[in-house]
Amino acid sequence: MGCFSCCAADGDEIRNSLKKNKDNKTPTTLDSFVKNISFKSDASKHRLIAAELLKAGKGNIAAKTFTFKDLAAATKNFKPECLVGEGGFGRVYKGCIESINQVVAVKQLDRNGLQGNREFLVEVLMLSLLHHPNLVNLIGYCADGDQRILVYEYMPLGSLEDHLLDLPAEKKPLDWGTRMKIAQGAARGLEYLHDTANPPVIYRDFKASNILLDEDFNPKLSDFGLAKLGPTGDKSHVSTRVMGTYGYCAPEYALTGQLTTKSDVYSFGVVFLEIITGRRAIDTARPTNEQNLVTWAQPLFKDRRKFTLMADPLLEGNYPIKGLYQALAIAAMCLQEEASTRPLISDVVTALEYLAVPKTDEESSKNTSNCPSPDRNNDGDLEGDVRSQGNEDDEDEEQ
Ligand SMILES: Nc1ncnc2c1ncn2[C@@H]1O[C@H](COP(=O)(O)OP(=O)(O)OP(=O)(O)O)[C@@H](O)[C@H]1O
Numbered sequence: 187m188g189c190f191s192c193c194a195a196d197g198d199e200i201r202n203s204l205k206k207n208k209d210n211k212t213p214t215t216l217d218s219f220v221k222n223i224s225f226k227s228d229a230s231k232h233r234l235i236a237a238e239l240l241k242a243g244k245g246n247i248a249a250k251t252f253t254f255k256d257l258a259a260a261t262k263n264f265k266p267e268c269l270v271g272e273g274g275f276g277r278v279y280k281g282c283i284e285s286i287n288q289v290v291a292v293k294q295l296d297r298n299g300l301q302g303n304r305e306f307l308v309e310v311l312m313l314s315l316l317h318h319p320n321l322v323n324l325i326g327y328c329a330d331g332d333q334r335i336l337v338y339e340y341m342p343l344g345s346l347e348d349h350l351l352d353l354p355a356e357k358k359p360l361d362w363g364t365r366m367k368i369a370q371g372a373a374r375g376l377e378y379l380h381d382t383a384n385p386p387v388i389y390r391d392f393k394a395s396n397i398l399l400d401e402d403f404n405p406k407l408s409d410f411g412l413a414k415l416g417p418t419g420d421k422s423h424v425s426t427r428v429m430g431t432y433g434y435c436a437p438e439y440a441l442t443g444q445l446t447t448k449s450d451v452y453s454f455g456v457v458f459l460e461i462i463t464g465r466r467a468i469d470t471a472r473p474t475n476e477q478n479l480v481t482w483a484q485p486l487f488k489d490r491r492k493f494t495l496m497a498d499p500l501l502e503g504n505y506p507i508k509g510l511y512q513a514l515a516i517a518a519m520c521l522q523e524e525a526s527t528r529p530l531i532s533d534v535v536t537a538l539e540y541l542a543v544p545k546t547d548e549e550s551s552k553n554t555s556n557c558p559s560p561d562r563n564n565d566g567d568l569e570g571d572v573r574s575q576g577n578e579d580d581e582d583e584e585q
């Protein structure tokens with residue numbers, strides 16, 4: 187939705203350009219930052235969380251602070267016309283901050299007590315420490331009084347969910363190549379969190395609505411409020427309360443609260459299956475046996491004649507059949523019940539690199555299926571790949 191277009195320039199270096207003004211003290215120390223956003227009753231707990239996170243970085247909170255007045259001006263007083271989305275924790279507005287000449291997304295969290303406060307703190311700290319082309323950039327925040335507002339770079343195409351699931355009739359569905367590009371970029375974002383961040387970060391909320399898209403459909407992960415630092419030392423997992431979104435949670439995490447990077451790999455598998463099928467992880471509007479996407483897909487993974495039935499009907503057969511088989515193989519591997527047998531996200535990135543390469547016209551027309559007859563294809567090795575994921579007798583490969 188167009189709000190107003192006052193800011194042509196973007197990419198300005200805003201880090202550390204902290205300005206002070208009379209009603210806005212810049213929290214440059216950990217103590218003042220935590221104090222600013224904590225209720226009295228949970229301040230010490232928040233200090234622990236913040237100390238743990240800041241130990242992992244250089245102790246800097248790079249995000250800029252804004253006053254409520256700044257953000258009210260940026261969003262024309264949170265005008266309904268500027269509203270671009272609404273999630274479980276609050277509303278998201280498009281705005282423009284004149285002092286930095288930048289179009290932004292302003293997320294005003296509902297004032298829902300302790301949990302919202304904790305997530306706000308984790309989000310600000312995590313996004314201050316983590317920087318990658320496939321993670322959304324946090325420009326700043328406002329913690330005036332009981333306000334909790336996050337200011338992000340504005341992602342003009344919204345979320346993957348907006349382009350994939352329950353599309354209005356007039357909206358053009360994503361083509362196969364764009365779907366693979368989005369999957370690859372999102373996997374790269376996870377790879378950065380798991381393999382480059384030190385200690386590793388478990389994202390915990392990988393889902394279509396948290397994958398935002400820039401003007402070229404490059405994906406960026408958003409919403410780090412649930413993220414956790416991964417296990418350190420000899421520990422294989424972190425134990426935590428089960429959070430996240432039903433339908434995307436790995437089974438072992440949902441059952442025991444034991445969290446590893448493989449829980450994110452499972453959630454990636456669910457989203458990748460949504461990307462391939464155009465179906466929601468949980469869709470109560472479908473017949474009972476189709477409401478849970480993974481439960482619906484598991485028997486189909488074992489029968490190659492059913493593979494083309496899994497492709498999103500909105501693709502109208504315009505996908506490379508070999509690419510579909512490979513994509514389903516990757517999804518099935520990520521969705522294995524046993525966490526240790528799921529691939530590492532770096533392996534997924536490598537596998538997706540091939541799928542996301544744009545094909546020449548000749549190559550794609552050779553491979554594209556407009557005829558739903560999988561028997562036409564004799565790609566035996568790929569069939570084996572997918573089938574083995576559902577076969578309980580197969581030997582598990584320790585990652
Ligand atoms: N940085 C951004 N740029 C542009 N649009 C955004 C941005 N952040 C969020 N949005 C839009 O706002 C919507 C709501 O986002 P939000 O993160 O609040 O909730 P959600 O992810 O949909 O749900 P949940 O609260 O369950 O996580 C998104 O789906 C997206 O369309």
Ligand SMILES: [Mg+2]
Nearest residue numbers: 273395396409
């Ligand atoms: Mg979100």
